[in-house]
Amino acid sequence: MSKIVVNDISELPAAVKTIVKSFEWGRVVAFYGEMGAGKTTLIKALCYEMGVRDNVSSPTFSIVNEYQSPKGKIYHFDFYRIKNADEAYDMGYEEYFYSKSFCFIEWPEKIASLMPLEYDKVTIIKDGEKRIIEF
Numbered sequence: 001m002s003k004i005v006v007n008d009i010s011e012l013p014a015a016v017k018t019i020v021k022s023f024e025w026g027r028v029v030a031f032y033g034e035m036g037a038g039k040t041t042l043i044k045a046l047c048y049e050m051g052v053r054d055n056v057s058s059p060t061f062s063i064v065n066e067y068q069s070p071k072g073k074i075y076h077f078d079f080y081r082i083k084n085a086d087e088a089y090d091m092g093y094e095e096y097f098y099s100k101s102f103c104f105i106e107w108p109e110k111i112a113s114l115m116p117l118e119y120d121k122v123t124i125i126k127d128g129e130k131r132i133i134e135f
Contacts, residue, residue, distance in 0.1 A: 001134055001135065002018075002022065002134070002135055003132060003133070003134050003135075004018060004019070004132075004133045004135075005130060005131070005132050005133075006130060006131045006132075006133060007129070007130045008129060008130070009041075012041070012042070012045050013045065013049070015133060016042070016045040016046055016049045017049060019046065019122070019133070019135055020046060020049050020050060022120075022135060023102075023120065025071055025072070025102070026072075026099075026100040026101055026102060027102060027103075027119065027120050028097055028102075028103045028105065028115070028116050028118075028119040028120070029102065029103065029104050029105065029119065029120040029121075029122060030105045030108035030115065030119055030120070030121050030122070031043065031104065031105060031106050031108070031122045031123075031124065032108065032109070032121065032122070032123045032124070033123060033124035033125065033126065034126060036126065037124040037125070037126045037131065038124050038126070038131050039106045039124060040057075040058045040078075040106065042122070042124060042133070043056070043076055043104045043106070044056040044057075046104070047067055047069070047074055047076070047104075050069045050071070050074065050102075051069040051070040051071070052067040052068065052069050052074060053068075054067050054068065056076070058078055058106075059076055059077060059078045060078045060080060060081060061081070063077060063078060063079065063081070063082070063087075063091060064076065064077050064078075064091065064096065069102075072101050072102075073099070073101040073102075074101060074102040074103075074104065075096045075099075075101060075102065075103045075104070076104045076106075077096075077103065077104065077105045077106060078106040078107060079105065079106065079107040079108065079110040079111050080106065080107045080110070082110055082111070085110075085111050085113055085114055088111045088114055089114075093111070093114060097114075097116055098116070120135065121134075121135070122134070122135045123135075
């Protein structure tokens with residue numbers, strides 16, 4: 001496991017370059033952290049680093065947003081608002097998770113029983129204004 005300390009937002013682009021290098025294409029990546037830790041901000045920066053040119057925003061109400069990168073699709077999930085795993089079943093989560101496209105998941109603890117056996121984990125720890133990112 002690696003760790004990066006981001007003291008302020010200006011350091012995020014350099015951190016993201018390091019994190020992206022650790023990813024294999026087409027992985028499910030679960031993002032853990034308290035509300036306001038910066039999960040969406042980190043995912044936006046990762047998407048832009050990976051070549052997404054669309055506007056990247058939180059899928060809080062839509063649950064999933066789809067972005068196009070030069071290497072293929074990236075799916076961004078936010079499961080904060082779901083009440084139970086059945087809602088993920090209803091949206092056809094398997095089609096996304098096993099698509100061989102990147103799946104960035106906020107609030108994966110809401111669907112813990114549905115997570116694939118293998119996935120990458122990113123944890124953001126809020127420490128005042130700085131963030132500690134473990135991956």
